[in-house]
Amino acid sequence: MSGPVTTADVPATPGEGGGTGAPTVELEPGRLTQVGSLPVRRVLPHRPRKTVGAWCFADHMGPVTPEAPGTLGIGPHPHMGLQTVTWLIEGELLHLDSLGSEQLIRPGQLNLMTAGHGVAHAEEDPGRARTMHGIQLWLAQTEATRNGEAAFEHHAELPVVELEGGEGTVLVGDYGGRESPARRDTEHVGAELRLRPPGSALSLRPDYEHALIVLEGSVRVGDRVVEPGVLASLGAGRDEFRLELREPARALLIGGVPFPEKLLMWWNFVARTTEEASEARRQWAERDERFGSVPSRLERIEVGKPPWE
Numbered sequence: 001m002s003g004p005v006t007t008a009d010v011p012a013t014p015g016e017g018g019g020t021g022a023p024t025v026e027l028e029p030g031r032l033t034q035v036g037s038l039p040v041r042r043v044l045p046h047r048p049r050k051t052v053g054a055w056c057f058a059d060h061m062g063p064v065t066p067e068a069p070g071t072l073g074i075g076p077h078p079h080m081g082l083q084t085v086t087w088l089i090e091g092e093l094l095h096l097d098s099l100g101s102e103q104l105i106r107p108g109q110l111n112l113m114t115a116g117h118g119v120a121h122a123e124e125d126p127g128r129a130r131t132m133h134g135i136q137l138w139l140a141q142t143e144a145t146r147n148g149e150a151a152f153e154h155h156a157e158l159p160v161v162e163l164e165g166g167e168g169t170v171l172v173g174d175y176g177g178r179e180s181p182a183r184r185d186t187e188h189v190g191a192e193l194r195l196r197p198p199g200s201a202l203s204l205r206p207d208y209e210h211a212l213i214v215l216e217g218s219v220r221v222g223d224r225v226v227e228p229g230v231l232a233s234l235g236a237g238r239d240e241f242r243l244e245l246r247e248p249a250r251a252l253l254i255g256g257v258p259f260p261e262k263l264l265m266w267w268n269f270v271a272r273t274t275e276e277a278s279e280a281r282r283q284w285a286e287r288d289e290r291f292g293s294v295p296s297r298l299e300r301i302e303v304g305k306p307p308w309e
Ligand code: MN
Pocket: 001, 002, 003, 077, 079, 084, 121, 268
């Protein structure tokens, strides 16, 4: 979804990339906000943890049933320096972007858009599904690719792996011995886990820091219950993590090598300096060709000047 993140939502000063590296579990409550017409639970970014590997943003959208069909969605808006990862549990969305992509996404499929130097996109609700439920995340791009060309990928089929106490779908990276075909610019993983009681021992890479975002149901970590709307940070240095379940649950496991660069996140941009973010905003406002145009029926999204200008 991305969309109009206000200055109050995201730190406007550069933060440290990466995590603590300590094998801890921290439950970090997200907050409710609105992206276009969609209610979302924003679990990343979260002070003080700004990234989990390259994962720097996560909006759990819905589940929501609109009063009128076709009224969800988000109008054209720009991105730079990041990849958007869109994953649905219910409903469908039509992705439109300035590269000319037009792609319907349904549950179990992956949309991966690489912004690089600049791209714009919209996500429309075709109006056929009653309920919308999904998650959109961002992956920060490193210096190696963040000024490169934009790209878009749709994956209708992804590897499904058998796990103790359930199964998983590998969105990006390797998990459970299977590798996603999706582009990956850094060492990271994203997998949807569908688990049932009494639980599961997740196998993890000790060189990755990990976090769990529960999308449906709940899981137990020690004596604590993790429900939707919370980022459960598992830290780094683990090769296994045990979850107990008293009901079926669906959760997204994200992880990666701690991000090596300092980020400046503002609005829909992942930058390094305020100057870069200011220039990108100005170019979007002036309809500069950098971000192109999106053939969408929805209204273009604008933002005011950042607080440092
Ligand atoms: Mn977006």
